[in-house]
Amino acid sequence: MRDLSRLLHPRSIAVIGGGAWCENVIREGRKMGFDGPVWPVHPRRDEVGGLPAFARIEDLPEAPDAVFIGINREATVAAVRVLSARGAGGAICFASGFAEARAELADGADLQAALSAAAGDMPVLGPNCYGFLNALDRVALWPDQHGMVPVERGVAILSQSSNVALNLTMQRRGLPIGFLGTVGNQAQVDLSALGMALLEDDRITALGLYIEGIKDVRGFEALAARARNLGKRIVALKLGASEQAGAAAVSHTASLTGNDAGARAFLRRIGVAQVTSLSALLEVLKILHVAGPLRSNRVVSASCSGGEASLMADTGLGYDVEFPPLGAAQREGLRAALGAKVALANPLDYHTYIWGDVAAMRACFGAMIEGADLGLGVVVLDFPRGDRCSVADWDLVIEALAGLGSSVPMAILSSLVETLPEAVAERLVALGIVPLCDVPSALEAVAAAAFLGRDVAAWPVLLESGEGALPPSPAAPPPGYFRPEEAHGGVLSEGAAKQALARAGVRVPGLEQVATPAAAGQAAARIGFPVVVKGEGFAHKSEAGAVRLNLMSVAEVEEAAGGMGASGYLVEEMVAGAVVELLVGVVRDPAHGFVLTLGAGGVWTEILGDTQSLLLPVTEGDVRGALGRLRIAPLLAGYRGAAGADMAAIAGAVLAVQALVAGHAERIEEVEINPLLCMPDRAVAADALIRLRDTDIEGGEDAA
Structure with missing residues (x-):
């Protein structure tokens, strides 16, 4: 981690540029009561904001602790390079037109990379950010008006949005804000790194975050853990959307997980409280400042x-x-x-x-x-x-x-x-x-x-590399688990998916995969009636008329299969007596790890939208807790005298899916069971989907 101490608690400040924003920085610092030297830098002006100006950064009497850079984006990169070589403590890059404008400016991302390279080890906030207000040390590196006043102790608020941060300074709720900072594009110093530096200050009582996207999963885990160790807590307002596997329309899980469910599940997992409004954010911070969690x-x-x-x-x-x-x-x-x-x-x-x-x-x-x-x-x-x-x-x-x-x-x-x-x-x-x-x-x-007063799990989230400590669960499947011929466009056939799940420990119906209607009839006779026949090669079998239930004879099976026009058939035993049908799905979230979705399954998946999201890894207690938060939880427990579902069997199925994903984290894109038929004495996967990251999947002998 970079040392942010000089930047956040400066004894000297330089302001580069001569526009109104730079003059405001000088004015607001004076109002806040900063008593150290402030050195404006401008190549053509003798003074800026009433202070004598230096023509070049090299002319400053010494390397400044903190610098506000208020010049255009190309000049900003050049200034950062000089400041880093001079040994400055850190800089705030106010200019925009970097990675946030990549859709409008072809060189935006490249210029941001150049900025980071120019900074080297010198910490930089931004670009595209206002800076910070340190009311504890009377420092205002801030190019606009604000509503903060010096305090002896208070909360810290960090934001990816400068304007939101500005608005928060105007609160009149009695909340003492000790530090308010913005990070803009997070080119170098992100929310977690800035938060980590602030937590070490005994005068900071709690940390509030306005988040649009999480850059560093492991950094946020470390931030949350450090806060707990110090007896402090973090609350966040999470907005925005992470880019995850939403293109996979073949499953319910991908759509139900939503744009930012991974981020929300991640924050909950590491013990960061979440709220839905700026007003609630301020109210939580007041509770934490006065009473703690x-x-x-x-x-x-x-x-x-x-x-x-x-x-x-x-x-x-x-x-x-x-x-x-x-x-x-x-x-x-x-x-x-x-x-x-x-x-x-x-x-x-x-x-x-x-x-x-x-x-x-x-x-x-x-x-x-x-x-x-x-x-x-x-x-x-x-x-x-x-x-x-x-x-x-x-x-x-x-x-x-x-x-x-x-x-x-x-x-x-x-x-x-x-x-x-x-x-x-x-x-x-x-x-x-x-x-x-x-x-x-x-x-x-x-x-x-x-x-925030509750205990949180100690395990890191499971990333695609398989990194992340797993709690006790069924053993991860061995290599050589998936066969290339089983995947079509990366999606396993239902039969292959169920066989893979069965090898991992999930209970599935007795089944056979066959090629013709006649073979389907023969398979049904071997399995025993009643049976289910499904046509393979359809993304959504029910909508395509490729599912027939409760067939009682060979003739019925052959007739049903013959009318589907499928490339192959899956014949299964008919499983009846379910108390509840559940959705169990896991989707890869590139930003935050693997997201587990549990919810009402079968025909109720889209109608109720009753789901809970968690990040892997999970324990049986996590699974039971999430199921207990569903609206259909009374049905699982046994409603009005009816039999309840076998919760141990449900949890076992979820942990088996987790083991499958953990064993092939680098290869699996998503796994879905919908429905998982939950009965008083077992839980059976009636339908399943496994989508791999690509078709170049691992060969080898059947691991069963």
């Missing part, structure tokens, strides 16, 4: 309005947040504090009987958390406009909470952003009370902070 998603809520209590309860249905029933100790304490007229529930409407009574409110809030296993206690409170109304009574609620001395983290939540003034939010942070606002964003943040 939450020990559970169990929340108790109190408000002096039934409407607010209902709003909390209803909104919570959309997030992984639980409002557990009140226990005996809670009810006893609340009854003593509130009297007989208040209906006790969670969320609680404590009415206005105790409004303005600090002692009574403190007793009420204390009783809410008495003897309960909770992650967070919340008091819903919307402040009136201070320019038109008195806030004196509302301040008493803060006084009541401040003296509580609770072991459970406490928060004040305003239902609207506008009803939590910035000064109040800052006061709450100073008191150790989490200031939350906007009910949906706040509850999403609570769920994310609770996720």
Whole structure:
């Protein structure tokens, strides 16, 4: 890793260029309070931003620690080369027109490569980025206005988008931002490398990321692990789309995995919490800064309005947040504090009987958390406009909470952003009370902070090279597993795919592959009726009329096969009695490893869209957890007295697929079983697809 210390904590700064952006860098640094030397560089001007300018980089009194380069893209490369040779601590490349513009500029990618080569060991942020704001050390290498102020400790926020980062500096939610940085094209220093450098600063309490694409999987794994080791946590807003094997329209898995499911599964795997909005990102960071990760998603809520209590309860249905029933100790304490007229529930409407009574409110809030296993206690409170109304009574609620001395983290939540003034939010942070606002964003943040309180798997993801520690699972298949004659355009026939899965440990129906309708009838007699006949050579057999079920005689089999017009036939035993049909699929994601998709299978795959995505490798516990998050989970468990599915058999089938992929990670593009017929005593792959990366597959004898 490059040493970023001089760049991020500079004692001297150079600004190259003379446009408005460069003058803004000088102005914003002055406003932030940077007290070290600032050296403008311009070949034709005597001064820039009120400071005397140097004609050349070589004329600077010494090698600067940090440099903002605000000149055109070709000149930027030349300047970086000189700065690197001079021994500068690092540079920010503001210019655009590099790899991000490769569709418009034929030389964009080449010029970015030249920039990286020119930098050598000198760290570079960008190109196509604004730079950073270090409010801890009063440094502003930033070419625009911003809303940050110096702080003693706070969170760090890193973004691939400079404009999004700029917008985040304008927040008025009381969140102390200690460092905000952008990385642009990540030509050299990416989000994980910059985040790693910041985590080591004791003044940084948590890390927030705005991600459009993950450049370095192993780097992000290391970042997440280091954060955990330091007792810090990471939350991300992931946008954009990774380019993965979406061209394979022959399977459901490729389409269901989606453009960026691999990235999302990857972040979840390494313990990075994810949110869906900038608002929720800020709310999670407030929780992490004040209280740290939450020990559970169990929340108790109190408000002096039934409407607010209902709003909390209803909104919570959309997030992984639980409002557990009140226990005996809670009810006893609340009854003593509130009297007989208040209906006790969670969320609680404590009415206005105790409004303005600090002692009574403190007793009420204390009783809410008495003897309960909770992650967070919340008091819903919307402040009136201070320019038109008195806030004196509302301040008493803060006084009541401040003296509580609770072991459970406490928060004040305003239902609207506008009803939590910035000064109040800052006061709450100073008191150790989490200031939350906007009910949906706040509850999403609570769920994310609770996720961050859980343990995460220790294994790295499985990449195409096979790199990645695998937990105990069926043995990986040996070499010589696939035969060239079994693949057509890289896709194995269904029969060959099932035989490969069977050798890996997946249970499949008894089957035979034959060439003619007459041979199909003979095979059916050997297998035993009823049977299924499938015509081979079709991407989607059902739509082509190439599947016939529950055939009871040789004549039926021959007639069915004869009407398909297929190049060959697969005859299988008819498997009945499934509790649930599942989709089990694995797709190669070039950016993040292999993505496992579990979901409702058969005809329900497209109708329900009920899936969960994980990155390989997985354990049986991971598989069971993902299945438990499906909407069809009650059917797997046994719904209304019906028999449940054999969960051990399902997990065994998934782990066998994992072993197959791990054994041939360099060769497999995707594997899909749809459906996996899940019965009370077994799980059988009724249909299967295996697509290889190319047709030049491994020869050799049958490994069975």
